[in-house]
Each structure stands twice: as structure tokens, then as C-alpha cells.
Amino acid sequence: MKQVMIDVSRCLGCKSCELACAVVHSESKSLIGSVFEKKKPKKRVCVETGDKITFPLQCRHCEDARCIDACMSGAMFRDAETQTVQVNPDRCVGCWMCVMVCPFGAISQQREENTVIKCDRCVNEDVPACVQACPTKAIKFIEIDAFSRDKRNQYLINFRFAEEGK
Amino acid sequence: MHYVIIGASAAGISAAETLVRLDPDAVITVVSREKDIAYSRCLVTYYISGQISRDAVFIRSDEQLRASGVRFIAGTEAVGLDTEKRHITLTDASAISYDRLLVASGASPVLPDIKGIKGLGVYTLRTIADADSIIAEMTESKAVTILGDGLVAVTAAMALNKRGMCVSLVGIAPHILAGFLDSRAAGIIQNRMTEAGIRFYLGKSFSEVNRDAGGRLNSVTLSDGTSLEADMAVIAAGVKPELKVFGETAVAVEKGLLVDEFMETSVPGIYAAGDVAQAYDVVRNAPVWNPLWPHAVEQGRCAALNMAGRKVRYSGSTNMNSLNIGGISLVCAGIANSELPDYESFYLSDNNSTYKKLVFRNRKLAGFILLGKTEKSGVLTSLVKHETISPTQKDKLLGGHFSYTALTGPDH
Numbered sequence: 001m002k003q004v005m006i007d008v009s010r011c012l013g014c015k016s017c018e019l020a021c022a023v024v025h026s027e028s029k030s031l032i033g034s035v036f037e038k039k040k041p042k043k044r045v046c047v048e049t050g051d052k053i054t055f056p057l058q059c060r061h062c063e064d065a066r067c068i069d070a071c072m073s074g075a076m077f078r079d080a081e082t083q084t085v086q087v088n089p090d091r092c093v094g095c096w097m098c099v100m101v102c103p104f105g106a107i108s109q110q111r112e113e114n115t116v117i118k119c120d121r122c123v124n125e126d127v128p129a130c131v132q133a134c135p136t137k138a139i140k141f142i143e144i145d146a147f148s149r150d151k152r153n154q155y156l157i158n159f160r161f162a163e164e165g166k
Numbered sequence: 167m168h169y170v171i172i173g174a175s176a177a178g179i180s181a182a183e184t185l186v187r188l189d190p191d192a193v194i195t196v197v198s199r200e201k202d203i204a205y206s207r208c209l210v211t212y213y214i215s216g217q218i219s220r221d222a223v224f225i226r227s228d229e230q231l232r233a234s235g236v237r238f239i240a241g242t243e244a245v246g247l248d249t250e251k252r253h254i255t256l257t258d259a260s261a262i263s264y265d266r267l268l269v270a271s272g273a274s275p276v277l278p279d280i281k282g283i284k285g286l287g288v289y290t291l292r293t294i295a296d297a298d299s300i301i302a303e304m305t306e307s308k309a310v311t312i313l314g315d316g317l318v319a320v321t322a323a324m325a326l327n328k329r330g331m332c333v334s335l336v337g338i339a340p341h342i343l344a345g346f347l348d349s350r351a352a353g354i355i356q357n358r359m360t361e362a363g364i365r366f367y368l369g370k371s372f373s374e375v376n377r378d379a380g381g382r383l384n385s386v387t388l389s390d391g392t393s394l395e396a397d398m399a400v401i402a403a404g405v406k407p408e409l410k411v412f413g414e415t416a417v418a419v420e421k422g423l424l425v426d427e428f429m430e431t432s433v434p435g436i437y438a439a440g441d442v443a444q445a446y447d448v449v450r451n452a453p454v455w456n457p458l459w460p461h462a463v464e465q466g467r468c469a470a471l472n473m474a475g476r477k478v479r480y481s482g483s484t485n486m487n488s489l490n491i492g493g494i495s496l497v498c499a500g501i502a503n504s505e506l507p508d509y510e511s512f513y514l515s516d517n518n519s520t521y522k523k524l525v526f527r528n529r530k531l532a533g534f535i536l537l538g539k540t541e542k543s544g545v546l547t548s549l550v551k552h553e554t555i556s557p558t559q560k561d562k563l564l565g566g567h568f569s570y571t572a573l574t575g576p577d578h
Contacts, residue, residue: 048571055571066544069467070460072176072208074225091222093212096540100488100497101460104570105542109495 001144010138013054018043020133044119045130058119059106061085067098082123089115167192172244173270174203177440180466182236188474194236199243202294210297215325244411266473273405273441282375287383288399306330309395314402315342336367348503351535358492407442421455427479429469439465448482448551449500456483497543500533500550529554542568
């Protein structure tokens with residue numbers, strides 16, 4: 001299974017991922033087209049700012065997903081085929097329980113629609129839009145089997161010590 | 167192996183599905199006193215308000231339940247237990263033997279001892295059947311009086327208000343939702359509800375429910391002598407754990423059924439999860455009865471893992487609530503409603519549309535209330551469950567930086 005991993009030492013905070021995410025979730029799927037759409041497309045990835053780092057944060061599709069446990073309306077579910085965490089907007093009632101428990105703060109409230117949106121990992125695309133759009137390859141889509149413990153740790157270390165250049 | 171589960175709501179369904187996954191050859195029986203099973207109790211007020219249909223209250227379809235291979239016995243209550251013979255007895259006097267038993271029987275509404283409370287026009291609100299009865303009886307512009315100041319009372323008030331009923335809310339506490347909110351946050355929500363047309367009678371209770379000669383409800387008298395005209399009354403004065411199955415069997419109970427870190431009760435082989443159970447609370451560092459949907463699902467899964475022989479410790483609960491009332495969203499977790507000596511409260515924002523309060527104790531985030539803007543509140547909930555926070559994290563929090571990156575990046 002492939003996962004989206006972030007090499008924080010490479011992120012410049014350019015927000016290309018945010019733009020690409022919004023566009024791929026638009027009706028027209030084009031930047032120009034989406035600008036003229038009645039319902040403005042929304043991004044599911046958010047470039048967050050820390051002390052001296054920027055970090056493109058999206059749903060991690062947790063194995064023990066707290067949002068699924070907390071969802072009392074049956075909207076949040078694990079997709080059997082892709083093993084990703086998905087939300088069915090027709091069942092979402094806007095109780096924000098998932099927002100209350102997501103440890104990454106990766107679920108967004110849509111006040112007007114009274115529903116939540118989050119990263120769907122572009123399950124209909126070969127490669128997620130944020131990954132394709134990232135000019136520095138900070139966002140990677142990597143086969144999890146090939147992604148050893150060492151590599152995982154390196155990503156975490158990069159995240160912790162990015163600004164020190166360690 | 168025969169697993170028997172009492173209850174087919176959040177904890178019961180979560181446990182049954184986990185057992186199916188872990189032990190496909192096992193026989194699993196789920197007994198429910200309700201005819202309708204696998205629905206979301208939290209959705210019944212949404213159903214009353216008309217926001218969703220009756221079908222949408224169910225979180226599993228009949229087809230899914232059938233395909234699970236689990237045997238469901240619905241509409242029959244477990245009323246007896248023989249721990250020697252290892253069987254439970256049902257209302258129809260039949261017995262079901264078990265190898266491992268999970269008590270996920272939930273809770274039942276408390277009906278206070280008030281003169282005239284039993285009879286026509288007075289409803290409790292817990293089950294979908296309760297909601298059906300209320301919907302059948304509710305009439306636009308008729309008066310409904312709700313007894314209670316907790317989440318069920320508040321959401322029922324909004325739902326019946328939306329249906330055009332004249333709603334009065336009577337609560338003993340000085341403000342609504344006092345179980346987890348301070349008076350400031352509760353006041354903002356009360357104001358919104360007042361704008362919607364709901365009338366509050368707080369610091370009061372019912373002293374008598376009055377009926378006409380035909381037994382039909384016509385008014386309620388409050389503890390201060392006020393008389394409120396009422397065509398319907400909804401009693402939402404709290405719930406208590408449903409322990410009927412234990413009968414005379416000795417089992418450790420405090421506010422709820424006490425369980426150890428593996429969700430096992432004081433009776434070996436009998437586990438408990440959900441609203442009936444009182445499990446470890448990470449903030450209070452003690453067993454606390456936190457009857458909440460997310461905990462029920464997690465506890466049901468954890469109990470099932472242990473019933474199937476995996477030793478898995480329950481990670482612990484905490485009080486947490488999320489509300490979306492009249493367009494005001496509110497999330498709170500931990501302890502945020504009391505001014506105790508060694509708790510430090512900080513108010514990051516306080517106006518009529520946003521309210522942000524963080525409460526610290528020693529080196530921990532003990533609790534918070536976010537009203538108005540609740541984005542990223544899960545990051546804070548997660549911190550509340552953490553052991554300690556660093557001084558840097560505390561500074562960040564006080565600066566209003568709640569993002570994952572700000573709170574967990576370099577130097578933390």
C-alpha cells in the first residue's frame with residue numbers, strides 16, 4: 001500500500017499542493033475553470049507554519065482512526081478497497097465529533113454545508129494531486145513495504161530538526 | 167467459543183464486528199432489548215428536528231448485519247445471570263450460555279420521583295422508539311416543557327423548537343450543560359437558544375405534573391410555584407447504567423460498572439463497555455463514568471480484543487463534547503468548567519461569537535473550551551490526553567497556535 005509521506009526538510013511553503021488539491025476537487029479540474037465555478041473548490045491539505053518550518057498537513061488515514069470511532073452518524077468510514085479513511089457527505093450531520101478527536105487537526109468544517117471535508121488521497125488518481133504538484137518533492141507517495149523503519153525515522157528526524165540542519 | 171454481547175448500540179456493534187474479524191469461527195450472539203438495533207442514539211434528536219430521515223438514524227443496514235454472521239436477538243431483554251452455569255436469561259425465560267460475556271447494555275433515563283410524572287404526554291428521550299412517540303405527538307405551536315439541562319435536553323429543545331413547538335427548558339443547575347461548560351460558554355449558547363424562542367427556567371425543577379380529568383397533561387408546576395402550560399413534557403434529567411442483568415450477582419459498581427484496564431469487570435469472564443461501564447480516565451487519573459459515543463466504540467473494540475485473548479490495555483477516556491447549536495460550534499475536553507485551586511485558566515478570546523479558554527494544571531493541559539472557531543480542536547484534545555506538555559508548547563497554546571506543526575515541530 002502506498003502512503004503520502006512528507007520530507008519536511010524540502011518543504012518551502014509554496015502552497016502548490018493546496019492549489020493542486022483544490023483544483024483536482026473542482027468540477028472542471030482546471031485552474032482557470034475552477035476560478036469561475038459557482039461553488040469555489042476547497043483544499044484538503046493545509047501548509048502549516050511552525051517555528052522555522054512549513055509542513056503540508058493532510059489526513060494521515062490512521063490505522064486506528066479516532067475520527068471513525070467518534071463519528072456517530074456513520075459518515076466516516078474505512079474504504080475496504082484502498083484502506084483509506086473516507087467521509088460520506090450524505091451521512092455527515094455536522095456534529096464535528098471527528099474534528100474534536102483528530103490529533104492532526106486535518107479535518108475541515110464546512111459551515112454552510114454543515115459537513116466536513118478531508119483528504120481523500122485522490123483515490124481516483126494514480127498519484128495524489130499534492131504529490132504531483134510539489135516542486136521540491138517534499139510530498140512523496142511511497143510504497144509502504146519499501147518504506148523501511150529507518151526511512152520512516154529519517155522523516156521524523158527531519159521534521160524535528162529541520163531548522164538545525166541536522 | 168461462544169461470545170454473548172448484551173446491547174446492540176455503539177459498544178455492542180463495535181465489539182461484535184471486532185470479534186468477527188479476530189475469530190471468524192466463533193459463534194457470536196448479540197441480545198438487545200430494543201427492536202431497532204445498530205442505530206445511533208446521538209442522531210435521534212436530528213431525526214426529531216427533521217434534519218434527517220428515520221432511515222438515516224441507522225448506522226448499519228439489515229443487509230450488513232445479516233452478512234456479518236452474528237446472531238442478533240432484538241426486542242428481548244437480558245434480565246438474569248448465572249455466573250456458575252455461565253448463562254444469561256432473557257425476558258421470555260430462555261437461557262443463553264456463554265464462554266465470554268460482554269455487558270454493553272448502555273444506560274436508561276432516570277425518571278425523577280415527581281407527582282403525576284407517569285402517564286400521558288410525558289416522554290423520556292433515549293431510544294428511536296422514544297423519538298417515534300414524540301414525533302407522533304408533537305404539534306406545531308403546542309407547548310412542550312423539557313426537564314433537564316444536559317446535552318439531551320438542549321438538543322431536544324432545539325429540535326422541538328425547529329418543529330414549531332413552544333419550548334420551555336427547566337433545569338436544576340444555574341446554567342445549561344454545567345457538566346462540562348462554564349457559565350460564560352453556556353451563557354452564549356443560552357442566548358442563541360433564547361433568540362430562537364426557547365424559554366429558560368433554571369435553578370428549578372418540576373414539583374408536580376398536572377393532568378385533567380381524562381389524565382391528559384395540561385401543565386407543570388415548578389419548584390418555585392411557577393405554573394407552565396404544557397401539552398407535552400420531555401424528561402431529560404440524566405441516565406443511569408443499565409445493570410438489570412446482574413440481578414443479585416455481586417459485581418463492583420460505582421457510578422458505572424467498574425472495569426480493569428482490560429475492560430473486564432470484577433466477575434471473571436464478564437467484560438463491560440460503553441455507557442454502562444466506568445473505565446479509566448486519563449485526565450482525572452481514576453475510573454470515571456464518561457458515557458460518550460467515541461468511548462463506547464473504542465471500549466467495545468478493546469473489550470472484544472481481550473475477550474478473544476489478546477491482552478490489550480484500554481488507552482483511557484476523557485470527558486469531551488462537541489456541539490453545533492443554532493450555528494454555534496463548540497468543542498471542549500478535559501476539565502474546563504471549574505475554578506479549582508491548582509488549575510490555571512487562560513482566556514484567549516471572549517466576545518459574543520468566540521470564546522477560547524485553556525486550563526492548565528501542573529505541566530498538563532487539563533482542559534479547554536473552544537466556542538465559535540473549533541478548527542484543530544482535535545490537536546488540543548490529543549494534548550489533553552498526553553502526559554505532560556513542554557513550556558514551549560504552553561507558550562504556543564497561549565499564543566493561540568493550535569496547529570499540529572506549531573505544537574509538535576522542532577524544539578518540542
